[in-house]
Amino acid sequence: MILLVLLSGNADKIIEKNSLHNDIEIIKVDEKDFYDYKDFLKKLKKRNYHRIYYGCLDIKFQRFIFFMHFFNLLSGMKKGAIIDEKGNRIKILNIKTILFEVPFFIFQFLLGLLVTVIYFFRILYNKWRAKL
Amino acid sequence: MAGKIIKKVLILRTDYYGALREGGTVTISLGPVNSLLKKGIECYFQSCGINYFPPQCKYFFVKHSNLLLNLPEIYNLTYTHKAAKTAIRVIKDNNIDLLFQFHSIMNYSGTLIKRKLGLPFVLHVDGVEYWAKQNWGRKLFLKNHLKWAEMIQWDTADIIDVPSVKVKEMIAQYSSVDLGKVLVNPNGVDADKFHPNIDTHNLKRKLLLENKFVLGFFGTFGHWHGVDILAESIKILKNHLNNFIVLFVGDGVMRPQVEEIINKNNLGPFSLLTGMIDYKSIPQYMSLCDVLVSPCVSNPDFDLFNSPVKLFEYMAMGKAIVATDVGQQSEIIINGYNGILCEERSPESLAEAILKFYKNPELMEKCSSNARKDAIEKYSWDNHTQKILDAVEKIL
Numbered sequence: 001m002i003l004l005v006l007l008s009g010n011a012d013k014i015i016e017k018n019s020l021h022n023d024i025e026i027i028k029v030d031e032k033d034f035y036d037y038k039d040f041l042k043k044l045k046k047r048n049y050h051r052i053y054y055g056c057l058d059i060k061f062q063r064f065i066f067f068m069h070f071f072n073l074l075s076g077m078k079k080g081a082i083i084d085e086k087g088n089r090i091k092i093l094n095i096k097t098i099l100f101e102v103p104f105f106i107f108q109f110l111l112g113l114l115v116t117v118i119y120f121f122r123i124l125y126n127k128w129r130a131k132l
Numbered sequence: 133m134a135g136k137i138i139k140k141v142l143i144l145r146t147d148y149y150g151a152l153r154e155g156g157t158v159t160i161s162l163g164p165v166n167s168l169l170k171k172g173i174e175c176y177f178q179s180c181g182i183n184y185f186p187p188q189c190k191y192f193f194v195k196h197s198n199l200l201l202n203l204p205e206i207y208n209l210t211y212t213h214k215a216a217k218t219a220i221r222v223i224k225d226n227n228i229d230l231l232f233q234f235h236s237i238m239n240y241s242g243t244l245i246k247r248k249l250g251l252p253f254v255l256h257v258d259g260v261e262y263w264a265k266q267n268w269g270r271k272l273f274l275k276n277h278l279k280w281a282e283m284i285q286w287d288t289a290d291i292i293d294v295p296s297v298k299v300k301e302m303i304a305q306y307s308s309v310d311l312g313k314v315l316v317n318p319n320g321v322d323a324d325k326f327h328p329n330i331d332t333h334n335l336k337r338k339l340l341l342e343n344k345f346v347l348g349f350f351g352t353f354g355h356w357h358g359v360d361i362l363a364e365s366i367k368i369l370k371n372h373l374n375n376f377i378v379l380f381v382g383d384g385v386m387r388p389q390v391e392e393i394i395n396k397n398n399l400g401p402f403s404l405l406t407g408m409i410d411y412k413s414i415p416q417y418m419s420l421c422d423v424l425v426s427p428c429v430s431n432p433d434f435d436l437f438n439s440p441v442k443l444f445e446y447m448a449m450g451k452a453i454v455a456t457d458v459g460q461q462s463e464i465i466i467n468g469y470n471g472i473l474c475e476e477r478s479p480e481s482l483a484e485a486i487l488k489f490y491k492n493p494e495l496m497e498k499c500s501s502n503a504r505k506d507a508i509e510k511y512s513w514d515n516h517t518q519k520i521l522d523a524v525e526k527i528l
Contacts, residue, residue, distance in 0.1 A: 008150070008151070008152070009151075009408070010383075010407055010408050011407065012407070027388070028383065028384070028385065028387050028388060029385075030384075030385045035271055056151075057150065057151040057152065057153075058150065058151035058182070060151070061150035061151040061181060061182065062150065063148065063150070063201045063202070063204065064201070064202055065201070065202070066202045067202065105202060108199060108200060108202055108203060109203070111199065111200070112200060112203045112206040115200070115206050115209060115210055116206060116209070116274060116277070119209040119210075119277060120276070120277065123240070123276075123277055123280045123281055123284070124280065126240060126243060126244075126284050127280045127283060127284050129247070130243060130283070130284045130287035130288050131287060
């Protein structure tokens with residue numbers, strides 16, 4: 001059985017454009033649900049799915065791609081993909097997640113910390129100016 | 133009057149809406165743009181998402197940083213300066229007279245633009261983001277950044293355009309901003325697109341709705357939409373009505389709960405869930421319905437503060453409306469005149485109001501025509517934009 005995690009868009013269109021003809025279970029989730037990673041992982045492990053697809057409107061505009069790779073890895077799934085209403089797809093491979101996505105996310109996180117500090121002072125300065 | 137002074141407007145949307153083409157957040161920007169274009173005002177739109185505007189509106193795409201797309205709070209921070217930089221160039225190149233920004237988290241682009249160029253700055257605020265993140269978000273990161281960015285924008289804007297009195301109260305609660313510049317201006321509807329004279333014969337046949345009493349819900353199945361309460365009310369309605377169906381149009385986080393209620397109680401024959409449909413098709417689907425329902429519920433610690441676009445669309449369709457007695461719905465719907473109000477979170481009260489319409493076709497007729505009249509006279513996007521232009525004229 002295939003699991004389609006519907007993040008946005010129309011499930012029928014996504015299924016049709018990506019030619020998913022097998023037995024499919026669809027769960028609708030919000031991007032915010034990624035924060036409750038334990039609950040989310042439970043959903044992914046609920047049945048013995050042999051593949052997980054994350055469906056969205058348009059991959060070009062999709063956020064949190066790293067987390068989709070990572071959840072696939074944590075759920076023990078070997079294969080999966082991020083797919084959209086236009087038929088585009090990004091393959092999820094655990095080896096790619098370990099060797100590329102995780103180190104890249106660590107880099108993003110460190111960069112994010114730096115940005116946070118810089119913007120703390122930028123916002124503080126602008127707050128002071130706005131009050132003048 | 134004001135339209136003669138303001139000739140060119142830059143509309144800045146800085147939130148991450150991605151490829152979203154439908155829903156309230158699209159309507160609240162598309163409606164005013166279409167109305168401004170009708171008034172002969174040139175519109176320029178800058179955003180980070182898909183362009184859903186007519187070709188007369190010049191569009192500028194400014195992408196969020198790909199590098200930070202897994203860290204939402206942080207990419208919103210960096211977007212402030214990126215968006216401001218492009219907007220300043222667009223304003224200079226096109227001699228734009230007015231900046232209109234949709235408020236979004238961690239963003240103060242409007243402030244940077246206003247300081248650099250000095251043009252009038254209208255900030256549209258749908259709600260206090262700090263409050264929304266605290267109450268609706270899973271976790272609040274960088275709360276000082278968020279709160280301060282919001283305050284910077286409120287302090288700098290010449291006019292803060294809010295859709296309801298509740299939002300004005302929220303702003304007062306979270307800041308010391310001069311409330312004299314806060315303009316309460318409900319959302320609106322395009323009454324030319326949403327009207328009662330739509331042919332639905334084929335669609336009715338396709339969906340097997342012929343000769344049925346059709347109830348409709350349209351929306352994003354959010355927590356505050358109360359769509360689960362409507363599903364619960366079917367259990368009561370089936371004891372009183374023979375040939376009826378509830379049409380659920382839309383999708384969202386509450387859909388699994390709705391489906392569970394329907395499946396658990398064998399309500400399948402009385403309900404139809406279409407999922408998301410194109411925005412263009414919505415008037416036709418609304419036209420299928422005899423009664424349109426807005427079962428919104430209050431927030432846990434604040435009354436419903438939004439201005440429900442869907443309610444105005446229902447009204448413009450000239451349909452009988454049942455709405456819960458919460459937030460702005462209580463101000464817009466006059467019980468027995470342009471709709472029926474019912475208690476929130478009460479399937480019994482909701483079912484009772486629907487049955488009232490079913491048993492009284494004259495009341496239905498009266499409420500439908502009054503609702504259409506009110507939509508045109510009070511709640512059109514033309515009225516909405518005119519209020520903004522008038523307010524801008526006063527400060528020029």
